Amino acid sequence: MSTIREVKQRIGIVELVSEYVALQKSGRNLKGLCPFHSEKHASFFVFPEQQTWHCFGACGTGGDILSFVMKKEGVEFGEALRLLAEKAGVSLRPRERPDRVTEERDELFEINEAATEYYHHLLLSAKVGEGARGYLAGRGMTSEIVKEFRLGFSPDSWDTMKKYLLGKGYEEKRIVEAGLVIEKEAGGSYDRFRNRLMFPISDIRGRITGFGARALDDASPKYMNSPQTPVFDKSSILYGIDRAKSAIRKNDFVIIVEGYTDVITAYQSGWQNVVGSMGTALTDKQMANIKGLTNNITLALDADLAGEEATLRGRAVLAHSNAEAEVILLPSGKDPDQVIREDQALWAKLVEQAVPIMDFAFQSVIGKLDISRARDKSLAIQKLLPSIHEMRDPAQRFHYVDKLARALKMERSDLEAALHRLKNADKKPRAAKPVEQPSLARRLVSSPIEEHCLALLLRYPELGPLAGELSSEHFQCTENREVFDGWRDSPDVSVLQSRLDDSLTEHLCYLVDRTFPPGIGEDERKRSSELEYCILRLSERATRRCEAEKEAVLEAERERGGVKSELTKLEEQGIGSGQQLQEVFIKKGGKKWIQPRERT
Numbered sequence: 001m002s003t004i005r006e007v008k009q010r011i012g013i014v015e016l017v018s019e020y021v022a023l024q025k026s027g028r029n030l031k032g033l034c035p036f037h038s039e040k041h042a043s044f045f046v047f048p049e050q051q052t053w054h055c056f057g058a059c060g061t062g063g064d065i066l067s068f069v070m071k072k073e074g075v076e077f078g079e080a081l082r083l084l085a086e087k088a089g090v091s092l093r094p095r096e097r098p099d100r101v102t103e104e105r106d107e108l109f110e111i112n113e114a115a116t117e118y119y120h121h122l123l124l125s126a127k128v129g130e131g132a133r134g135y136l137a138g139r140g141m142t143s144e145i146v147k148e149f150r151l152g153f154s155p156d157s158w159d160t161m162k163k164y165l166l167g168k169g170y171e172e173k174r175i176v177e178a179g180l181v182i183e184k185e186a187g188g189s190y191d192r193f194r195n196r197l198m199f200p201i202s203d204i205r206g207r208i209t210g211f212g213a214r215a216l217d218d219a220s221p222k223y224m225n226s227p228q229t230p231v232f233d234k235s236s237i238l239y240g241i242d243r244a245k246s247a248i249r250k251n252d253f254v255i256i257v258e259g260y261t262d263v264i265t266a267y268q269s270g271w272q273n274v275v276g277s278m279g280t281a282l283t284d285k286q287m288a289n290i291k292g293l294t295n296n297i298t299l300a301l302d303a304d305l306a307g308e309e310a311t312l313r314g315r316a317v318l319a320h321s322n323a324e325a326e327v328i329l330l331p332s333g334k335d336p337d338q339v340i341r342e343d344q345a346l347w348a349k350l351v352e353q354a355v356p357i358m359d360f361a362f363q364s365v366i367g368k369l370d371i372s373r374a375r376d377k378s379l380a381i382q383k384l385l386p387s388i389h390e391m392r393d394p395a396q397r398f399h400y401v402d403k404l405a406r407a408l409k410m411e412r413s414d415l416e417a418a419l420h421r422l423k424n425a426d427k428k429p430r431a432a433k434p435v436e437q438p439s440l441a442r443r444l445v446s447s448p449i450e451e452h453c454l455a456l457l458l459r460y461p462e463l464g465p466l467a468g469e470l471s472s473e474h475f476q477c478t479e480n481r482e483v484f485d486g487w488r489d490s491p492d493v494s495v496l497q498s499r500l501d502d503s504l505t506e507h508l509c510y511l512v513d514r515t516f517p518p519g520i521g522e523d524e525r526k527r528s529s530e531l532e533y534c535i536l537r538l539s540e541r542a543t544r545r546c547e548a549e550k551e552a553v554l555e556a557e558r559e560r561g562g563v564k565s566e567l568t569k570l571e572e573q574g575i576g577s578g579q580q581l582q583e584v585f586i587k588k589g590g591k592k593w594i595q596p597r598e599r600t
């Protein structure tokens with residue numbers, strides 16, 4: 001059993017809280033004067049069945065024994081656990097598997113690093129790399145830039161890399177996990193990348209997470225990447241961010257291009273604040289890399305495709321940039337790599353003439369439509385309104401709603417209403433699930449549903465965006481709440497671990513190692529629906545908990561008598577949340593609610 005569980009099992013909430021608060025019975029529960037704020041009327045409740053506490057007064061918070069000690073003693077999680085462990089006579093074991101999660105990930109980074117070095121060596125000096133060297137020279141890439149970006153070459157062989165890495169002492173299964181070698185169903189394995197130009201991809205800290213690879217013959221696909229691995233998540237990568245970050249910060253703006261060579265060529269020409277999006281739509285996770293570096297984002301788009309793309313790609317950008325995001329319009333059919341190689345002055349001019357992304361989207365969407373027709377009008381709304389909806393700045397939103405209304409010759413209020421509907425659709429009301437029987441009295445030493453939910457988020461980073469409606473309030477166990485809060489700030493497990501208190505490492509390892517029902521690992525859709533189910537269950541549970549607590553408080557008040565009619569009125573109105581319960585107690589502070597014996 002984990003230390004946290006053992007401590008929780010040995011120390012009951014009533015026994016603990018009683019040391020600080022004089023508790024009196026109130027139905028099945030206990031209540032007393034809140035130890036965290038000053039009050040005359042007891043609004044602090046302890047629920048022995050759930051092993052939780054809640055203050056319905058000014059604090060409005062609650063939790064388990066750990067959060068109680070954290071709040072009461074003003075200490076962090078680790079210290080609270082140490083205090084409780086001492087009290088329970090549980091010795092805090094030295095961690096059995098120190099930093100195992102980090103170690104495993106570090107080994108993948110190490111394998112990628114070794115592969116990068118080897119590919120790079122083959123490109124620079126091996127006979128087999130001649131063709132690739134010729135290709136780069138033909139594209140005007142200097143050897144300095146090849147070295148700067150550590151480009152490489154994977155030879156046309158089934159086992160060169162595999163043999164090299166095995167020779168360095170790495171286990172085959174770890175090499176497979178790093179994505180460099182593919183396992184055959186019939187057994188055995190072979191090199192993933194063959195006869196390709198290799199682009200090592202780094203995270204913002206410069207650690208190699210995976211590779212992009214361009215075919216040097218007519219192999220298909222022309223470009224391929226490492227598969228999803230514990231350290232490589234394509235949807236969160238911005239190619240070149242590790243090299244570009246200081247230039248982005250210094251110039252306070254970033255240019256987002258598409259390909260590897262766009263980034264490299266720009267860098268070679270002195271544009272170091274350029275990163276590659278590696279694909280079509282920009283994701284929130286990619287934008288998170290830029291957060292903190294700059295708010296000024298410029299997308300380089302091909303003029304031919306730009307109209308559609310600006311509306312599609314712009315959404316994540318708009319949601320993340322305070323300032324207006326802008327678009328660089330490239331000459332038709334050309335990518336930045338070509339433009340810069342042909343005419344650096346033209347590129348500089350294009351950057352200077354960048355236009356606000358929404359203005360451009362308007363122009364290109366409305367320009368193609370006949371807005372006197374109802375169908376085209378609604379098409380324009382469909383394409384443009386979601387982007388307006390994403391804008392963070394209300395003044396900008398106002399401006400563009402106005403602009404759209406004028407362009408379409410519509411009433412502003414109609415568009416406002418449509419915008420409102422989009423907002424509500426975002427909140428996604430969930431279908432009611434059959435209500436479960438409340439569980440029997442048990443000590444809340446752990447919560448499988450909380451753990452399952454966290455394990456999914458930790459193991460499959462791509463699920464992150466689905467967890468938007470989760471809040472720390474959904475987690476009753478303090479250890480889970482701590483992990484959740486940490487995860488929200490840094491989803492990367494190794495970063496997360498380094499930020500969490502040491503006492504949580506064991507719990508984090510346990511979460512990361514949790515086994516999933518069959519099929520979850522292979523099926524992305526199954527994973528998303530599993531997470532959605534968890535979130536639904538956690539929300540239901542929070543609501544039920546609220547209901548039960550409300551009931552307990554009402555019951556206690558009924559016993560006290562004298563306020564029956566007020567309570568009935570409240571019950572009729574339906575008190576549904578802690579917030580409303582808080583109001584009950586705030587009201588109680590008024591004359592009407594104070595019992596005579598409590599008057600001083």
Ligand SMILES: [Zn+2]
Pocket residue numbers: 034035036037044055056057058059060
């Ligand atoms: Zn309180």
